[in-house]
Amino acid sequence: MSNALPDGVERHAFGGGGGDGDDNDRLATRGEPVYGEPTDGEWRAWDPSRSKLGAMLELEMETNLAGGDTVLYLGAASGTTVSHVADFAGPTYAIEFAARPARDLLEAAASRPRLFPLLADARKPDTYAHVVESDVDVIVQDVATRGQARVALENRQFLADDGRLLLAVKARSEDVTRDPAAVFDDVREELGAEYEVLETKSLERYHADHLGIVARPL
Numbered sequence: 619m620s621n622a623l624p625d626g627v628e629r630h631a632f633g634g635g636g637g638d639g640d641d642n643d644r645l646a647t648r649g650e651p652v653y654g655e656p657t658d659g660e661w662r663a664w665d666p667s668r669s670k671l672g673a674m675l676e677l678e679m680e681t682n683l684a685g686g687d688t689v690l691y692l693g694a695a696s697g698t699t700v701s702h703v704a705d706f707a708g709p710t711y712a713i714e715f716a717a718r719p720a721r722d723l724l725e726a727a728a729s730r731p732r733l734f735p736l737l738a739d740a741r742k743p744d745t746y747a748h749v750v751e752s753d754v755d756v757i758v759q760d761v762a763t764r765g766q767a768r769v770a771l772e773n774r775q776f777l778a779d780d781g782r783l784l785l786a787v788k789a790r791s792e793d794v795t796r797d798p799a800a801v802f803d804d805v806r807e808e809l810g811a812e813y814e815v816l817e818t819k820s821l822e823r824y825h826a827d828h829l830g831i832v833a834r835p836l
């Protein structure tokens with residue numbers, strides 16, 4: 619596969635006044651709006667500055683994401699990104715351990731029959747292993763807590779052999795005092811126990827001190 623956008627994600631012109639310049643060519647999916655994003659008919663803009671996965675797509679990383687994929691999403695928060703994912707993917711299991719954002723996530727799921735919110739700790743995959751199917755096509759991870767590589771390792775069991783891990787690493791969540799580059803090196807090395815890292819890219823343009831990683835299971 620290439621870095622083409624998945625089926626169901628398109629570039630779309632928003633902006634009300636009928637302008638159709640490049641500036642209005644924004645990533646978009648079709649679904650009910652969730653976070654006050656611009657809409658045009660069924661289309662809703664996918665804001666890369668509000669979404670690490672949106673940034674990875676905008677920066678043309680080779681995510682291998684395809685329409686209809688089964689997705690395990692770790693760190694769903696109130697559903698900003700996972701709602702876009704569920705607009706084009708197949709079954710989308712959304713793990714979030716904080717009750718407050720999870721309430722908003724439930725609301726985002728109300729109009730999305732393929733989105734399954736789970737109030738669970740991504741460090742304890744045994745607590746949701748009975749719900750999430752094995753061999754998911756993609757794990758998207760954006761937990762922004764210490765131990766981000768470990769979370770990816772612990773959830774490897776759900777990923778199909780030819781699946782992809784799409785990981786956003788926030789350096790400051792590991793250690794605010796360290797040089798982000800050193801933190802990213804450590805994360806890459808730790809991931810190496812169970813993943814082959816295929817691509818990394820700084821998400822700096824949209825998210826300070828974040829690295830996007832595409833990896834596949836070894």
Ligand SMILES: C[S@@+](CC[C@H](N)C(=O)[O-])C[C@H]1O[C@@H](n2cnc3c(N)ncnc32)[C@H](O)[C@@H]1O
Nearest residue numbers: 693695698699714715716739740760761762763
């Ligand atoms: C940066 S926010 C996620 C934003 C979201 N991915 C989006 O783009 O819409 C990180 C989220 O991960 C959640 N989180 C952190 N550690 C977690 C864990 N171990 N299990 C489940 N959720 C976790 C936090 O509660 C928080 O809501």
